[in-house]
Amino acid sequence: MSEHSPCLILGVTGSIAAYKSLDLIRRLDGEGVSVHVVATRNALPFFPLMPAEIFSGHPVETELFGTGARPQDGRGRVPHLALLERADAVLVAPASADFIARMALGLADDLLSTLLLSAMVPVLIAPAMEEAMYRHPASQTHRKTLLDRGIREIPPEAGSLASGKTGLGRMASVDRILEILLPLLWKSPPAHGSLSGLRVLVSTGPTLEPLDSVRYIGNRSSGRMGQALARAALARGAQVTVVSGPTSLPPLPGTDHHPVTTAREMEDRLRSLFPSHQLLIMAAAVSDYRPKDPVAGKRKKDGREWTLSLLENADILKGLSAMKKPGQFLVGFAAESSLDPASLLEKCRNKGVDLLVANDISRSDIGFSSPENEVTLITPAGEFRILPLADKSVIAGQILDAITATGWPNLS
Numbered sequence: 001m002s003e004h005s006p007c008l009i010l011g012v013t014g015s016i017a018a019y020k021s022l023d024l025i026r027r028l029d030g031e032g033v034s035v036h037v038v039a040t041r042n043a044l045p046f047f048p049l050m051p052a053e054i055f056s057g058h059p060v061e062t063e064l065f066g067t068g069a070r071p072q073d074g075r076g077r078v079p080h081l082a083l084l085e086r087a088d089a090v091l092v093a094p095a096s097a098d099f100i101a102r103m104a105l106g107l108a109d110d111l112l113s114t115l116l117l118s119a120m121v122p123v124l125i126a127p128a129m130e131e132a133m134y135r136h137p138a139s140q141t142h143r144k145t146l147l148d149r150g151i152r153e154i155p156p157e158a159g160s161l162a163s164g165k166t167g168l169g170r171m172a173s174v175d176r177i178l179e180i181l182l183p184l185l186w187k188s189p190p191a192h193g194s195l196s197g198l199r200v201l202v203s204t205g206p207t208l209e210p211l212d213s214v215r216y217i218g219n220r221s222s223g224r225m226g227q228a229l230a231r232a233a234l235a236r237g238a239q240v241t242v243v244s245g246p247t248s249l250p251p252l253p254g255t256d257h258h259p260v261t262t263a264r265e266m267e268d269r270l271r272s273l274f275p276s277h278q279l280l281i282m283a284a285a286v287s288d289y290r291p292k293d294p295v296a297g298k299r300k301k302d303g304r305e306w307t308l309s310l311l312e313n314a315d316i317l318k319g320l321s322a323m324k325k326p327g328q329f330l331v332g333f334a335a336e337s338s339l340d341p342a343s344l345l346e347k348c349r350n351k352g353v354d355l356l357v358a359n360d361i362s363r364s365d366i367g368f369s370s371p372e373n374e375v376t377l378i379t380p381a382g383e384f385r386i387l388p389l390a391d392k393s394v395i396a397g398q399i400l401d402a403i404t405a406t407g408w409p410n411l412s
């Protein structure tokens, strides 16, 4: 983590949902965010300290007055203020009903509540509790007080609750929390990140090839890998352009977003954008074929077979590699049903890419619509490296690190 990584104080309070905060820490770490956890004492029965310290790389703080075992910081600074010095935001996730009440009242009876009274950075809460607690007039009044004060709520979701009941009150999913939190943390991209001053172009999502005005040939690409790469590039200070096929993900704030539908639209957009970018990562799952004669309007059933004729789409990656100028770096993704080293190396060289990222699509636990991935990196020089199973945000960071580890960009 660089000294320019955004820094988050993650408050964890006494809710059963505290176990999910571990995943949140892992994901934030993968996104290049430095996480400092401050837990209430009542969070501790719910929250595994050692994994939290290992994932965040920092001690979990709980005590306002210190224990004597770890003297403050040797410079006589007050611990809750010292923690706030580097913070870009504070997120309380999960936020218990009790803690929301204490925040609303401005109590300062432990480290987290005291720290929040001095916080001048954005503060967010992700409540987690039984529906009755959440809907109780007292909780709603406290919640409203916080919202009026400019504190942002990441609302709870409906679903099964710890009590076994179903209802509103589950802490928002980690994906949802990241969607709201990350753009806030990266409002000012790091000026000295490893990609600062560089323009990065990412293609993502599927392409859809129309059969008629309502039907299409597509694939199951969710766009998550490309979005994770775009986020990771933003975190490293790049200016990021995204060309995205249709996905359910909202455009990533802070990026220049270009929606497209078909392979030909994607090709046109990438060809016009590539010359003004130094790094292109082709994570989109582009359809290899398109229907030869799409039907105008919606084809009606007529009791007969519908025979399709498909035309091969252009190899966008190969076409772009032919346009590559010195200083530009090109990364291609390959969806493979077998990871045979010789054919991967041949593909890497044949496509003219600087790095090939191979996904094993025969596995159902990774790839297309999964939040996790395991990939193999191949360079034209014949180097192979497996990035083991991890969240796509973690894999994205590792891919960018692998790119800069090749010595690119050589700006001297």
Ligand SMILES: Cc1cc2nc3c(=O)[nH]c(=O)nc-3n(C[C@H](O)[C@H](O)[C@H](O)COP(=O)(O)O)c2cc1C
Pocket: 012, 013, 014, 015, 016, 017, 040, 041, 042, 043, 095, 096, 097, 098, 099, 100, 128, 129, 130, 133
């Ligand atoms: C098993 C168990 C689960 C709990 N889950 C929640 C919860 O999900 N949300 C909540 O607001 N309180 C929950 N509580 C109650 C809080 O832990 C309690 O109000 C505590 O005082 C909160 O302390 P804190 O806000 O200082 O962390 C739970 C309590 C127990 C014993």
